[in-house]
Amino acid sequence: MSEISNAIATRDNGPEAIVRQHKDDLTLVLPSHVKGETWMRLAYGALRSNPQLMQTATRNPGSLMTALQECARLGHEPGTESFYLVPFGNEVQGIEGYRGVVERIYRAGAVKVVKAEVVRQNDVFDYDPDMERPVHKVDWFADRGDVIGAYAYGIFQDGSTSRVVVIDRPYIDKVRKESRGSDNPKSPWVKWFDQMVLKTVARRLEPWVPTSTEWRKEQMRAAQEVAAEKAGPTVEPVYRAPATHEDFNDEGPIEGELVD
Structure with a gap:
């Protein structure tokens, strides 16, 4: 097989392709401060810049996915001083660095x-x-x-x-x-x-010490709940028209999400 054919096969069936196939799963767990496209480009870049990492990931793509999932869960960028992708034996290890813990x-x-x-x-x-x-x-x-x-x-x-x-x-x-x-x-x-x-x-x-942005959101949510309890219920009389058949097609209230 020619070098060009090998390159095409690696592109279509290698670790990059597997990472690309699982893009939604990886970016779904990223915190809001991390941009999914940027994160994915860094993952591809880490593979391309380290031939030994690419070879190990090709032999054991499952270990690469495990490392990337942990990286995404922690909210780090792969292949940086915050989270290293290290080829070790026949597997890729994801290692959070000192900078990652402090971040x-x-x-x-x-x-x-x-x-x-x-x-x-x-x-x-x-x-x-x-x-x-x-x-x-x-x-x-x-x-x-x-x-x-x-x-x-x-x-x-x-x-x-x-x-x-x-x-x-x-x-x-x-x-x-x-x-x-x-x-x-x-x-x-x-x-x-x-x-x-x-x-x-x-x-x-x-x-x-707190180590997650979720802590801040929970503190804000708790503060709002405490404020609401102190204020007490505020119910104003509302005129309601007689029920019609359309009232029974309501899908119910939409649950809101607190945005930081």
């Missing part, structure tokens, strides 16, 4: 600053539960030593501080050990160790 926190709107830092052996670090925030002093131009831990916290819009999360090196090593293929030279734990440590501590912060 989800900011996206909720309740937190104005996310602070996450790696702590090294020669840094000055002090924190106890009675302190609002840790004290962390770094000599950026000296040998900071090995990573011994990390911490993260959020600052809310009113200036208050979320719970401070601190992790030590044994916990980092435990998470890494449980990560599949973490010793592989292509693993993010090998290529971007500091970023994976930051992602690990940011994940520990998630339970203590």
